[in-house]
Amino acid sequence: MTRIGIILGSTRPNRNGSQVAQWVLDTASQRGDAEFELIDLRDHPLPHLDEPAPPLFGPSPHEHTRAWGERIAPFDGFVIVTPEYNGGVPGVLKNALDHLLAEWTDKAIGFVSYGANGGARAVVQLRTVCATLGMADVGYQVSISLLTDFENHTTFTPRDHHVAALDKTLNQLIAWSNALAPLRAAVPVA
Numbered sequence: 001m002t003r004i005g006i007i008l009g010s011t012r013p014n015r016n017g018s019q020v021a022q023w024v025l026d027t028a029s030q031r032g033d034a035e036f037e038l039i040d041l042r043d044h045p046l047p048h049l050d051e052p053a054p055p056l057f058g059p060s061p062h063e064h065t066r067a068w069g070e071r072i073a074p075f076d077g078f079v080i081v082t083p084e085y086n087g088g089v090p091g092v093l094k095n096a097l098d099h100l101l102a103e104w105t106d107k108a109i110g111f112v113s114y115g116a117n118g119g120a121r122a123v124v125q126l127r128t129v130c131a132t133l134g135m136a137d138v139g140y141q142v143s144i145s146l147l148t149d150f151e152n153h154t155t156f157t158p159r160d161h162h163v164a165a166l167d168k169t170l171n172q173l174i175a176w177s178n179a180l181a182p183l184r185a186a187v188p189v190a
Contacts, residue, residue, distance in 0.1 A: 001033075001034060001035050002033065002034040002035070002076045002077070002174055002177050002178055003034065003035050003037070003074060003075045003076050003077075004028070004034050004035070004036050004037075004075060004076065004077050004078065004079060004170075004173065004174070004177065005036075005037055005038075005039045005072065005075040005077075005078045005079075006021055006024050006025050006028070006036055006037065006038050006039065006078070006079045006081060007039045007041065007078055007079070007080045007081065007093075007096075008021040008038065008039065008040045008041060008042075008081050009041060009080050009081060009082040009083070009089075009090055009092070009093035009096075010041070010082070010083050010090050010092070010093070011041050011042045011045075011090075011092050012083075012090075015083070016083065016114060016146070016150060016154070016156065017081050017082070017083055017114070018040075019155070019156040020081050020112060020114055020144060020156055021038055021040070021081040021112075022038070023156060023158055024036075024079060024081060024112055024142075024166065025037075025038050027163065027166055028079075028166075028170055031170065033174055034076075034170075034174050034177075037075075039071065039072075041092050041093065041096055044067075044068055044071060044096070045064075046064055046065070046068060046092075046095055046096055046099055047064065048095060049095055049098050049099060050062065051065065051099065054101070055099070055100055055101035055102065056101055060099075065099050065100070068096070068099055068100065069099075069100050069102075069103045072100060072103040072104070073102075073103045075107065076107060076108070076177040076178070076180075076181065076184070077107050077108035077109065077110070077173050077174070077176065077177035077180075078107065078108075078109050078110070078135075079109075079110045079111070079112060079169070079170075079173065080093070080109065080110075080111050080112070080126060081112045081113075081114075082111065082112075082113050082114075082119060082122050082123070082126065083113070083114055083115055083119060083122065084113060084114070084115030084116070084117065084118075084119040084120070084121055084122035085115075085122070087121045087122075088121060088122055088125055089122045089125045089126055089129070090122075093126075094129065097129055097130070097133065100133075101133060101134075104130070104133040104134065104135050105133060105134035105135070105184075106134055106135075106136075106180050106183040106184045107135055107136070107177065107180060107184065108135065108136045108137075108138060108172075108173050108174075108176035108177040108180060109126075109130045109135045109136065109137050109138070109173075110137070110138045110140065110141065110169040110170070110172070110173040111123045111126060111127075111137070111141040111142070111169075112141065112142040112144070112166065112169070113141065113142070113143055113144065114143075114144035114145070114146060114149070115144075115145075115146055116145070116146050116147060117145070118143030118144060118145050119143060119144065120143055123141055123143075136176050136180060138169060138172040138173050138176055139172065140165065140168040140169040140171075140172050141165070141169055142162055142165040142166050142169055143165075144156070144158075144162065149162070
């Protein structure tokens with residue numbers, strides 16, 4: 001069965017992302033067309049990129065990078081749950097993406113973002129980064145406003161349009177993950 005990792009892209013104390021990621025996992029897990037698993041970056045602390053060479057040049061000499069790669073490699077696609085910090089991607093998320101290459105390549109990626117503007121600018125940046133990593137980003141996304149979609153700015157209260165947007169995102173993500181499977185099978189992960 002298709003395996004989709006839901007990456008929680010913030011490690012900030014008192015983050016809103018854990019509620020959003022749990023909602024994505026709970027909603028997605030009701031489907032029968034894929035298996036979903038939460039990947040919290042708090043559980044995978046990586047130093048600032050410390051690789052002596054880009055991932056293109058072979059396996060990492062660092063255990064933390066090899067462990068991160070082993071965590072990511074089995075998935076067919078991903079949903080990134082990301083906040084927008086100061087108009088961009090959280091540093092911890094960008095760092096996690098930068099540590100790997102082959103483990104991301106030929107996999108589909110979808111986005112659930114949150115922020116004052118729904119996290120839109122973070123997703124624009126992530127689309128560019130993920131495309132460079134060889135990922136196929138789906139057109140649909142879920143945008144959540146910190147101003148209107150969190151009660152007292154702390155409790156996420158998803159509405160019908162969020163559920164509909166997530167369903168469209170997951171439909172496309174799973175279809176693309178399946179369509180990319182022959183490409184992943186042709187190139188083994190190092």
